[in-house]
Amino acid sequence: MIEVKDLKKSFETVEVLKGISSNFETGKVNLIIGQSGSGKTVFLKSLLNVYQPTSGEILFDGKDINKMSRDEKQQLRSEIGTVFQGSALFDSMTVEENITFPLDMFTNLTFREKKRRAFEVIGRVHLEKANRKYPSEISGGMQKRVAIARAIVNNPKYLFCDEPNSGLDPYTANIIDDLLLEITKEYNTTTIINTHDMNSVMTIGENILYLRMGIKEWQGNKDILINAGNKNLIDFVYSSELFKELREYFMKTNKTSIDNIITKPHSNE
Numbered sequence: 001m002i003e004v005k006d007l008k009k010s011f012e013t014v015e016v017l018k019g020i021s022s023n024f025e026t027g028k029v030n031l032i033i034g035q036s037g038s039g040k041t042v043f044l045k046s047l048l049n050v051y052q053p054t055s056g057e058i059l060f061d062g063k064d065i066n067k068m069s070r071d072e073k074q075q076l077r078s079e080i081g082t083v084f085q086g087s088a089l090f091d092s093m094t095v096e097e098n099i100t101f102p103l104d105m106f107t108n109l110t111f112r113e114k115k116r117r118a119f120e121v122i123g124r125v126h127l128e129k130a131n132r133k134y135p136s137e138i139s140g141g142m143q144k145r146v147a148i149a150r151a152i153v154n155n156p157k158y159l160f161c162d163e164p165n166s167g168l169d170p171y172t173a174n175i176i177d178d179l180l181l182e183i184t185k186e187y188n189t190t191t192i193i194n195t196h197d198m199n200s201v202m203t204i205g206e207n208i209l210y211l212r213m214g215i216k217e218w219q220g221n222k223d224i225l226i227n228a229g230n231k232n233l234i235d236f237v238y239s240s241e242l243f244k245e246l247r248e249y250f251m252k253t254n255k256t257s258i259d260n261i262i263t264k265p266h267s268n269e
């Protein structure tokens with residue numbers, strides 16, 4: 001579980017995060033949404049300790065990251081898996097080498113143990129046939145699955161993803177969403193995802209934090225989102241004509257999510 005208490009972050013005189021408090025539970029997919037410039041990336045980077053907050057607390061299972069010793073921070077780093085925008089794979093390494101990289105960095109496992117662990121997660125993201133390929137030889141969706149496998153190879157307690165669906169077609173984005181939801185349950189991770197993808201919001205949004213101009217404007221799950229009274233949130237989430245119509249359909253039929261009205265692709269496609 002990650003608890004954030006009255007988090008503020010300024011750059012010189014500009015206050016970007018204006019006192020955000022929120023809890024992110026273990027085993028749940030937590031989504032951070034908001035317009036461009038609302039502070040999502042600064043928020044995520046503050047949780048990852050890339051930015052030092054101006055004030056406030058960030059507790060990882062009860063421990064304040066900003067009061068941790070160097071060793072404790074190093075330990076925490078080994079417990080965090082990250083999926084960055086654009087996958088951020090090493091071009092000169094094969095899929096398997098990319099995935100093994102965190103084990104080389106953070107563990108003393110033997111070569112054989114590392115291979116076994118890499119093999120496990122490669123199977124988990126259905127990339128058995130690609131393990132000897134280079135990133136340039138596989139599709140964007142497969143690259144994203146490699147990034148996810150690399151993020152989970154070390155059995156992380158916390159999983160952070162920055163725009164995991166960016167650059168993917170909607171079909172592949174669904175596969176990635178499903179995979180992230182499944183992995184969150186299987187590994188019992190506290191998963192935090194920055195996203196602009198409203199489809200993700202409506203399908204995997206177990207806890208949604210809506211940021212607006214550096215403040216927490218709304219927090220809830222995908223099922224209560226539909227009836228949320230917050231006009232800014234509704235205007236943001238249902239800004240496209242298609243989603244507006246979907247919302248009207250939900251309201252008319254008393255449905256709360258799109259889970260039962262869309263057919264999902266299988267995650268190994």
Ligand SMILES: Nc1ncnc2c1ncn2[C@@H]1O[C@H](COP(=O)(O)OP(=O)(O)OP(=O)(O)O)[C@@H](O)[C@H]1O
Pocket residue numbers: 011016034035036037038039040041042043
């Ligand atoms: N290192 C920095 N120094 C100064 N200002 C910054 C820095 N990083 C972000 N900002 C400012 O903080 C505000 C929020 O930026 P942030 O990148 O968090 O927005 P965002 O919600 O992630 O946007 P997007 O959805 O476009 O990625 C912006 O006004 C940005 O200019």
